[in-house]
Amino acid sequence: MSLTTSQETIFEKGRAGRRAFVCPPSGVPERPREELLPTHLQRQAAPRLPEVSEPEIVRHYVRLSKRNFDLDSGFYPLGSCTMKHNPRLHERVAALPGNARLHPLQRPEGSQGALELMSRLEGALAEIAGLPHVSLQPSAGSHGELAGVLLTRAYHEDRGETRHKVLTPDTAHGTNPATVTMAGYEVVKIGTDPEGGIDLDDLRAKADEDVACLMLTNPNTLGLFDRNIEEIASIVHGAGAILYYDGANLNAVMGRTRPGDMGFDIVHFNLHKTFTQPHGGGGPGAGPIAVSERIEPYLMTPRVARGDDGAFALDFEKPKSIGRLRGFHGNFGTFVRTYAYIRSLGAEGLKDASEVAVLNANYLLARLRQEGVDELLPLAFGELCGHEFVLSGAPMKRELGIKTLDLAKRMLDHGVHPPTVYFPLLVDEALLIEPTETETKETLDEFVETIVEILREAKEDPEIARTAPHTTPVRRLDEATAARKPVIRQAIT
Amino acid sequence: MSRYTAVSPEDRKEMLAAIGVESVDELFDRLIPAPVRLGRDLELPEGMGEQDVYAHLRDLAAANLSTEDEVSFLGAGMYDSYVPALIDMLMSRSELLTPYTPYQPEVSQGNLQIMFEYQTAISELTALPVSNASVYEGPSALAAAGYLAKLANKKSRFVISRGAHPHSRETLRTVARGYGVEVVEVPLRDGVTDPDAWAAAIDDETSAVFFQNPNFLGAVEDAAALAAAAKDSPAVVIGQYDPIALGILAAPGECGVDVAVGEGQQLGNRLDFGGPSFGFFAATEAYLRQMPGRIAGETTDLDGKRGFVLTLQTREQHIRRERATSNICTSQALNALGGVVYLAWLGRQGIVELADLLLQRTAYARERLSAVEGIELLHSQPAVREFAVTLDAPVEAVVDYCAARGVNPGLPLAPYYEEHPGGLLVAITEQRTREEIDRLAELLAEAIAAAGSGAGGANGHTAGALA
Numbered sequence: 017m018s019l020t021t022s023q024e025t026i027f028e029k030g031r032a033g034r035r036a037f038v039c040p041p042s043g044v045p046e047r048p049r050e051e052l053l054p055t056h057l058q059r060q061a062a063p064r065l066p067e068v069s070e071p072e073i074v075r076h077y078v079r080l081s082k083r084n085f086d087l088d089s090g091f092y093p094l095g096s097c098t099m100k101h102n103p104r105l106h107e108r109v110a111a112l113p114g115n116a117r118l119h120p121l122q123r124p125e126g127s128q129g130a131l132e133l134m135s136r137l138e139g140a141l142a143e144i145a146g147l148p149h150v151s152l153q154p155s156a157g158s159h160g161e162l163a164g165v166l167l168t169r170a171y172h173e174d175r176g177e178t179r180h181k182v183l184t185p186d187t188a189h190g191t192n193p194a195t196v197t198m199a200g201y202e203v204v205k206i207g208t209d210p211e212g213g214i215d216l217d218d219l220r221a222k223a224d225e226d227v228a229c230l231m232l233t234n235p236n237t238l239g240l241f242d243r244n245i246e247e248i249a250s251i252v253h254g255a256g257a258i259l260y261y262d263g264a265n266l267n268a269v270m271g272r273t274r275p276g277d278m279g280f281d282i283v284h285f286n287l288h289k290t291f292t293q294p295h296g297g298g299g300p301g302a303g304p305i306a307v308s309e310r311i312e313p314y315l316m317t318p319r320v321a322r323g324d325d326g327a328f329a330l331d332f333e334k335p336k337s338i339g340r341l342r343g344f345h346g347n348f349g350t351f352v353r354t355y356a357y358i359r360s361l362g363a364e365g366l367k368d369a370s371e372v373a374v375l376n377a378n379y380l381l382a383r384l385r386q387e388g389v390d391e392l393l394p395l396a397f398g399e400l401c402g403h404e405f406v407l408s409g410a411p412m413k414r415e416l417g418i419k420t421l422d423l424a425k426r427m428l429d430h431g432v433h434p435p436t437v438y439f440p441l442l443v444d445e446a447l448l449i450e451p452t453e454t455e456t457k458e459t460l461d462e463f464v465e466t467i468v469e470i471l472r473e474a475k476e477d478p479e480i481a482r483t484a485p486h487t488t489p490v491r492r493l494d495e496a497t498a499a500r501k502p503v504i505r506q507a508i509t
Numbered sequence: 510m511s512r513y514t515a516v517s518p519e520d521r522k523e524m525l526a527a528i529g530v531e532s533v534d535e536l537f538d539r540l541i542p543a544p545v546r547l548g549r550d551l552e553l554p555e556g557m558g559e560q561d562v563y564a565h566l567r568d569l570a571a572a573n574l575s576t577e578d579e580v581s582f583l584g585a586g587m588y589d590s591y592v593p594a595l596i597d598m599l600m601s602r603s604e605l606l607t608p609y610t611p612y613q614p615e616v617s618q619g620n621l622q623i624m625f626e627y628q629t630a631i632s633e634l635t636a637l638p639v640s641n642a643s644v645y646e647g648p649s650a651l652a653a654a655g656y657l658a659k660l661a662n663k664k665s666r667f668v669i670s671r672g673a674h675p676h677s678r679e680t681l682r683t684v685a686r687g688y689g690v691e692v693v694e695v696p697l698r699d700g701v702t703d704p705d706a707w708a709a710a711i712d713d714e715t716s717a718v719f720f721q722n723p724n725f726l727g728a729v730e731d732a733a734a735l736a737a738a739a740k741d742s743p744a745v746v747i748g749q750y751d752p753i754a755l756g757i758l759a760a761p762g763e764c765g766v767d768v769a770v771g772e773g774q775q776l777g778n779r780l781d782f783g784g785p786s787f788g789f790f791a792a793t794e795a796y797l798r799q800m801p802g803r804i805a806g807e808t809t810d811l812d813g814k815r816g817f818v819l820t821l822q823t824r825e826q827h828i829r830r831e832r833a834t835s836n837i838c839t840s841q842a843l844n845a846l847g848g849v850v851y852l853a854w855l856g857r858q859g860i861v862e863l864a865d866l867l868l869q870r871t872a873y874a875r876e877r878l879s880a881v882e883g884i885e886l887l888h889s890q891p892a893v894r895e896f897a898v899t900l901d902a903p904v905e906a907v908v909d910y911c912a913a914r915g916v917n918p919g920l921p922l923a924p925y926y927e928e929h930p931g932g933l934l935v936a937i938t939e940q941r942t943r944e945e946i947d948r949l950a951e952l953l954a955e956a957i958a959a960a961g962s963g964a965g966g967a968n969g970h971t972a973g974a975l976a
Contacts, residue, residue, distance in 0.1 A: 023618070023815075026626050026853050037593075037859035042866050043943040044873035049757065049865060052872050053891045057729050059760050062861050063633040066853045073853050074595055077846075080623060081604035085616035088603035097609050101513045105559050107601060110781075114570030119583045120783030121920055122574060123912070129572030130782050143552050155645035155784070156839035158826070166687050194826035194836035198656060200688040203831040241540045271551050272537050278545045288839060296843025297620040298610035298642075298803065300785030303839075316683075339683040343586055343648040343676040343772070344783025356566055362556030365512055371533050372514040378536060379524040386527065400528070400539055428616050436612075439827070456515045457524060483811075488615040490816040495614075498808035498820040502797065504639065505629040 023083070026076055027506040030068035064508045083489045084297070085433050091459050093380075095404045095436035095448025096189065096237060098267045098289035100369075103360070106292060106353035115352050120344035124329045130348060131328030135320045137355045138304075144266075144366070145283045145306035146276025151315045152304040153346040157264060158191040160284030160303030161231070163316060163341055165199035167282060167307065168229045168258045170314035170338050177256070179228035185214055187238055187440045189264060192231045201228060208442060212397030213242040216251070223255040233262040234278065235269070235402035237440045237448065239377065249279030258282065258311070266290045267452070268374055268403035271367030281308045287347075291354040302350040314338050318345065372453035373403040376460060380451050381405050383464045392416065392471055396443040403452070409445030416474045418481045420445040423470060425492065426484035430466045512556075576780065579912065580945045582919040584895050584936020585725065586647055586674055587783065590753075590775040591940055593854050596847050605846060610803070610839075614818045615810075620842065621817035624805035627849040634755050634852070634860075635769040636762025637791040641802040643845035644837060647772030648677040650788030651719060651749050652684045653835060654768045657792070657799045658717035658745035659690055660834060667692045667717050668710045668744070670702040670735075672724030675925045677749055681719070690716060700728040700888025700897070708738045715744040722750055722758065725925070726897040726934065727871075728890035729758065736765035745796075752776055752789065754893040756864030761791070768792045775938075777851025778844050787841035787848060798824060801835030863939060867894040870946065871937045877950045878935070883957035887922075887932055894938070897922060899931045900953070902960035907933075910956035916949055 049058070068076075085092075092099035110116065118130055138150035154160035165182065172179050182196040185206045193203045204222055207215040213236070223230070230252045235241045242248065252259045261280040267290045275283045287293045288301030295301075307315060317337045318330035330345075361369060378400055384390060384407075392412040395405060409420035424434035424447070436448040451460055474481045485491065516524070521533075530536050537546075557565070576589040583589070599605060604619060611617030611624075624642040631640035644650045651674075655667055667685060669678055671694050682692050695706045702720055711718060718739045722730045736746045748761050750771040761769035774786035792800060798821065806820030826833040855863060875896050879886050887897035900907055904921040911918040922932025937946075 023622060025622065025629070026849075027629055035856045035859060036854045037856055037863070039859060039862040039866055040939060042869040042873075044870055044946075046869050047872060049868065052868050053729065053757060053893070056733070057731065057759055057891060059755070059757055060763055061636070061760075062857065063630075063636075063755065063760075065630060065633060065855065065857045065860055067857050068853055070595060070854065073850065074598075077599050077605075077623070077850060078602070080619040081599070081602050082619065083617075083622070084604045084608050084611075084619035085613070086604045087607035087609075092609065094609055094612075099609060102607055103513060105563060107606075109563060109566035109570070111597075111779075112567060112570040113575045113577045114573040115575075116779040116781055117575040117577050117589070118573045118782040119576060119581055119589065119780050119917075120587055121583050121585055122581075122782075122917070123908070126574030126579075126912070126917075127782065129569040132572065133566075133569050140553055146547075155649065156837070158836040158838045159645065159649075162684070162687075162836060166683065169687060189838075190826035190828070190830045190833070191836050191838050193831035194829070194833040197831045197833070198684070198688065198836050235540075241542075243542050245542070246544060269541065271547065273541050273545050273547050277547060286839075294606045294843070295609045295839075296606060296841075297608050297617075297623075297846070298842035299840040300787075300842075300844055301839040302785075338686070340676055340679040341649065341683055342680055342784075343646055343674065347784040348782035349779070349785050352566065356562055359554065359565060360556055360559070360562050361512065363551035363553040365556040366551065366553070368512060368514060371537070372516050374536055374540065375516065375521070375524055375528075375533055378528045378530075382527040382529065400530075400536065402540055424613070425615070428613065433609075433616070434613060454513045454515070457520045485615050489618050490615055490810040490814055491812055493614050493810050493816045493818045494808045495818050495820070498806040498818050499823070502804075502820055503807040504625070504804055504820065505632045506626070508629070508633065 023080060025506050026066045026068060027508055029072055029076060030066050032067055034067045034069050036070040036073060090431050090433060091455060091463060092433040093435050093449050093451050094433060095450040096264055098450060098452055100292060100452040101454035102292050102294040106356045109356050110349045110352045128328055131320055133355055134351055135322060135328055137351050138320065140358045141285060141304055142306055144270060146274030147283060147306040147308050149312040149315060150304055150306045152351055153316045153341055154303035154305060155342055155347055156301045157284055157286045157303045158195060159341060160305045161191055161195040162199060163305050164260050164282040164284060165195055165229060166338050167311050167314045169199065171258060171311055172228055174336060179226050181227045183222060183227055183230040186442055187236050188231065189237065189262060192262060212238045212240040213244055214248055216244055216247060219248065219251055223251050225256060227255055227257045229258040229260050231260040231262060233265055235265045238397050238406050239401040239404040240398050241402055245278045264289060268370055270370040271363060272370060281311055287350050287354045292357050293350045293353050300347055300350060302347040316341055369453045376451045376453060376455060377401050377403050377405055380460045387464055387468050389467055404448060404450035406440060406443050407447045408443050409447060413445055417478045418474045420447055422481040422484060426470045426481040427466060428485040429487045432463060432466055579915050579917050581917040582935045582949060583917055585920050585934055586772050587780055588775045588936055588938050589940055590938050592777055592779060596777045596850050599850055600843055600847055611819060618816060621805045623846050623849060625807060625817050627845050628805065630849050630852045631789045631791050634752055635791040636760035637769055638794050639797050639800060640791040641800050641804050643841045644788040644790050644802050645841060646784055646786050646788045647749065648674055648680040650770035650790050651677040652680045653801045654747045654770050655681050655685060655717055657768060657796060659688060660799050661745060661796065662716055662743045664716035664743055665690060665714045668695060668715055669719040670695050671697050672702050673719055673721040673749060674725050700726050700890045701730050702735060704734060707735060711739050711742045711744060713742065715742050717745040717747050719747045722748055723754055723893050726888060727892040727895035728888055729893060732759055732764040732766060753864055756860035758893060773848045777847040785841060785844055787844035799834050800824065802837050802840055866939055867937055871896060874935065874937055874946045877946055881950055881954045884953060887929060895934060895936045897932055897934050900933055900957060902957040904931060904933055906960050907956040910959060911952045914952055916952050918949055918953060
């Protein structure tokens, strides 16, 4: 069966009475269910789960997997997502029974290895951030952001201040303003200057005593390091506000500069971006945060602590803590992978990773220019870039009649995952390209050739790109109908 | 030292030439202003080769006592359930392990269809028509449901049962403080939510009511009665559920529950010292457009062929920004994959059989333990897979005694419920056999005897660090 053939769902497969699971005998004297669970507390209709054999399950999901593009198979220059190689060593160590089968409520006597790993990881992340205290608890970047803004609130309230606004640049990731609202603050947008950085006049005008915090990504989502960062920090701190660092782009600067040294009070890390946790089709990730001394009293509990006897423990006695943001201690499996990565690379290797990430991005940008691609896809801001860069597809749309979306869809036919498209929002027809450090020069050269070829083809016949992709398991999908008349589960008979 | 980069000296020269800079340092000097440059190396241990990193991580893992090293009756939200081998195989496939979120549906049909199948399975499990494609985990799922209620009715108070997981209650308080909703807790009576206090706490300002079923002490709540009590209020009725118990337990959709959430770990995911796992989140049709997180929907392509896309994205942060229904972006797709494969593996009969197995073994364990001198049931409510007892001996000493003999008897309750200083929460999974339950009863009897019967119990407890 060809992979392009439409797939039945698991609920459309199987036959009544078919099964994979064999229930072990209870081994105990059995009593009627009604004696143990009164009828009115029992389910009326059992869940209609699939009735399939194990071989059917395996074949179904293996076939489905082949209808995915994945990082192990091809180039994935998805801007702001840092699709770097996922070392398999990390999967092996995360799966060790001492990690994988460790219960989160195991007594500290029986979880010393896990607590030590968390403690060591906290220390390493603190050094990378240039901020002394770390909580590993948040489950993702946006969860770390929520922690950060709630910490900001706790900090101001403890000082007897009530502030209502949080500043976010118009280039910010969508999670920033969404988080601000969830944390009960009002979003105030700050403009971007012609160089692609924060508009300092706008910031000065809006940074008043009602502002709790500025959330900033640096390098920002345009791939540019804000050269006025010291001035920004001084304006924000001058207003008594907190400076928050969205660590989505940390991969550009490891070992070269640190958020703490730039004046940031709170940083979140995306372990699934910078530190190789596999993306898994959209998660899991983890979003630990590092904070300055003045924020430390409010950090989430529990904290990992070390007693005088050298033993590790969990500390719940933090009277000013904002409390918990989730169950247990965070995504520990992700911590194991991150710790393995940091120990593999060391200081020198982490610095090398950032250097090559920036080198690769600038090389790709230079090669596109060499090929004249910049006439149709100019760099949106600046001359050089950090670890990623933004092109505008506006001239291409005007000259060739194909949109950024069409270019992206045609890349799929060339076996390349497209960059992030239509983000950041302030660039017309944006393409955000992040090659990462783990790609070879040959891969980057091929990607340039692919873009050149698609543009050449579009000059002759734009219809090919407009109707792309042509070689994928399905063609363009009707998203409008999917949203208007949502079908979000299988009808089961 | 391991590196995952591949730039040779020759490559570097050519690349720098193409860029038009002399060195990588020049590139960074032009990127980062001098005053904020780190003028030294990071203070981290030197990198190591793969086999040395493995050995170091193996040594750390060996310093833990896993459920392979002892017979564990720990539960309280995560359970030592059996993970079938086919899940390890599928979750480690490159095609499922290494893609990003399916933003390009034409090359993500595998993941999108898996999300759709997962949503269907969760809808079946909860008897609720709308499921998202997963959130982080259990307690934060409950808190996310609170935010849905706040968006839906803009009322000022949450009412939560003391039977809800302590981590859920605390997470809800943490986030609700941000957007300014008050949280009121309703006490337990005879092991379940006090129905009078529950009814009295609900009024016109109640945004949502929350309970857990079975509750933290293992007792089955009368969900239909709890939901009915909120019927004449604006409150969204939110239940946190054990997904395996739902094989036999009255389903949220059958009881008038509006939003059902829960921890998905025991559906084919490892313990992993608490994560990553996933949280499930299902609701009635009325809340479709307030749902947090990603949702996959069925549609057709240009040729009319069946396909799947991310849908209702105008709820989400990347489109709606400050007006989004949630800030969630990265969630738990790989873990949710484990969940749907597990539910398919368990199958239509299997989930009922497994829940019945737990029900029977739990009943046996309760009977066996309560026959021991110095142990009493903390409550006599129906229990599916977990139950609480009161020990007439210092709990920590009893735990130490059993642990030294290879059995972790369960979770001391005192750090969570100061009203139960002698409490112990015991969880049963399909991996805990009758022989192991018998062994637990014997060890508890010995431990209590050793502590000197009647020598403390309630007074003898020393507060642990497990709050």
